[in-house]
Structure formats: C-alpha cells, structure tokens
Amino acid sequence: MNRRTFLATASASVFAAMLPASAFALSDAQAKNLVDRAVADINKVISSGNSLSGMIRDFERIFVTYADVPVIARSALGADARRATSAQLSAYTKAFQGYIARKYGKRFEEFVGGQIEVQGARRVKSFHEVQTVAKLRGEAPFAVNFLVSDKSGKPRFFDMIIEGISLRLSEKEEIGAMLDRRKGDIDLLTQDLKKAG
Known part of the structure; x- marks a missing residue:
C-alpha cells in the first residue's frame, strides 16, 4: 500500500467526522436563500464588464462569503490535515481560497453573456442540495448543484x-x-498554492 492509497483510506474516516450535520435544523428555504444570494452576486460579476483579475477578486469574496472554506480546504487536504499545526492550517486555508478563486474565477470569461438560475432545493441526508442551471451563450445548459449545511x-x-x-x-x-x-511538506504546498490556479 503506497502513501496515496493509505491516506485515501485513512481520510475517509476523517472526512466522515467533518460531514455537515443538521444541528441547526436548516430548512430548504434557508439553503435556497443562501444560493439565491450567491448566484445573484455571481451573475453581477459575470455582467460587470470588469477585467478578469477584477472578476477573480470578486469571486474570492463571494467564495469566502458563501462557502464553508475551512471545511472545503480541510477536506481537500485529507488525512494530512490532522498533522498540520493550527498556524499551518490557517496559512494553507488562506492560500487555498486564493487558489480556488483563480482556478475557477478564470472560467468567468466563458460565462459572459450568460447566467446561472436557481431551480430549487431538497434535503439530502444531513444537508441540502440546491439545484441551479448555468446557461452560457452557444452552449447547452448544464447543472451546477450546491451542497449546503449550517x-x-x-x-x-x-x-x-x-x-x-x-x-x-x-x-x-x-x-x-x-x-x-512535495513529499508531504504542507509549508511547501502552501507556498505553491499562492501561485497556483
């Protein structure tokens, strides 16, 4: 068993502990409201006419506002998150949010002239799934679903x-x-994430 296989197996139990629970009795309406607001902000960015760098900055703000960034970042790091110090985890999470903003924000150019529409929400186990449809010029609509928890x-x-x-x-x-x-070096990963995406 190599390191990747071992960590993938071990991380399954770690992520299970991080999966969103229904401790605050989130409703379909509340989950949909969150995504309605996020999508409204995203659509504003798409139609803003801003430069790509400006759109990426806006997307990072939207990501931080509406996403559970610490949970997503820890999940991406997997079992290795358990051996990171709090300072390492904080620095990694900050670098990760910038990386995500650049990587996915660059796709905003494809969305110019299009929009995202919220369709509805439903409870799935301990979280809610909010369905949206992305409509781009010259392309068939496609589904983008948000998984929401409180x-x-x-x-x-x-x-x-x-x-x-x-x-x-x-x-x-x-x-x-x-x-x-990077042979498991979290600090090197963090430094590289600051430039990646």
Whole structure:
C-alpha cells in the first residue's frame, strides 16, 4: 500500500467526522436563500464588464462569503490535515481560497453573456442540495448543484457539483497529488498554492 492509497483510506474516516450535520435544523428555504444570494452576486460579476483579475477578486469574496472554506480546504487536504499545526492550517486555508478563486474565477470569461438560475432545493441526508442551471451563450445548459449545511453555525455551501463532478473531491485529488510531489511538506504546498490556479 503506497502513501496515496493509505491516506485515501485513512481520510475517509476523517472526512466522515467533518460531514455537515443538521444541528441547526436548516430548512430548504434557508439553503435556497443562501444560493439565491450567491448566484445573484455571481451573475453581477459575470455582467460587470470588469477585467478578469477584477472578476477573480470578486469571486474570492463571494467564495469566502458563501462557502464553508475551512471545511472545503480541510477536506481537500485529507488525512494530512490532522498533522498540520493550527498556524499551518490557517496559512494553507488562506492560500487555498486564493487558489480556488483563480482556478475557477478564470472560467468567468466563458460565462459572459450568460447566467446561472436557481431551480430549487431538497434535503439530502444531513444537508441540502440546491439545484441551479448555468446557461452560457452557444452552449447547452448544464447543472451546477450546491451542497449546503449550517454545521459551522451559518448556512454555507461545502461542495459544488458541476455536471456531476464534485469540486471538493476533484480538489482533494489535485491537492493530494501536489502534496505528494512535495513529499508531504504542507509549508511547501502552501507556498505553491499562492501561485497556483
């Protein structure tokens, strides 16, 4: 069993403990309201006419406002999060949010002239799924679903499912590969994340 396989297996139990719980009895309406506001802000960015760098800055603000960034960042780091100091985890999380903003914010150019529409919400186990549809010029509409919880004390989304692909799981694989290339050095990973995306 190599390091990646071992950590993937070990991280399953770690993430299970981080999965959102329904401690605050979040309703479908509250989950939908969160995504309504996030989508309204995203649509403003799409139609703003700002430069790409400006749109990326706006997207990072939106991500921090509406996403449970610490949960997403820890999930992407997997079992390695357990051996990180609080200072390392804080620095990594800050670098991770910038990396996500650059990586996904660059796609805003594809959305210019289009929009995202919220369709509805439903409870799924201990969280809520809010369905949206992205409509881009010259392309068939596609689904973007937000998974929402209030485990952190406020409604926040902890994953986006884009055409059936989980942002959280995709980034877990990507961050894991980056960490492997740095022989497990979290500080080096953090430094590289500041420039990645």
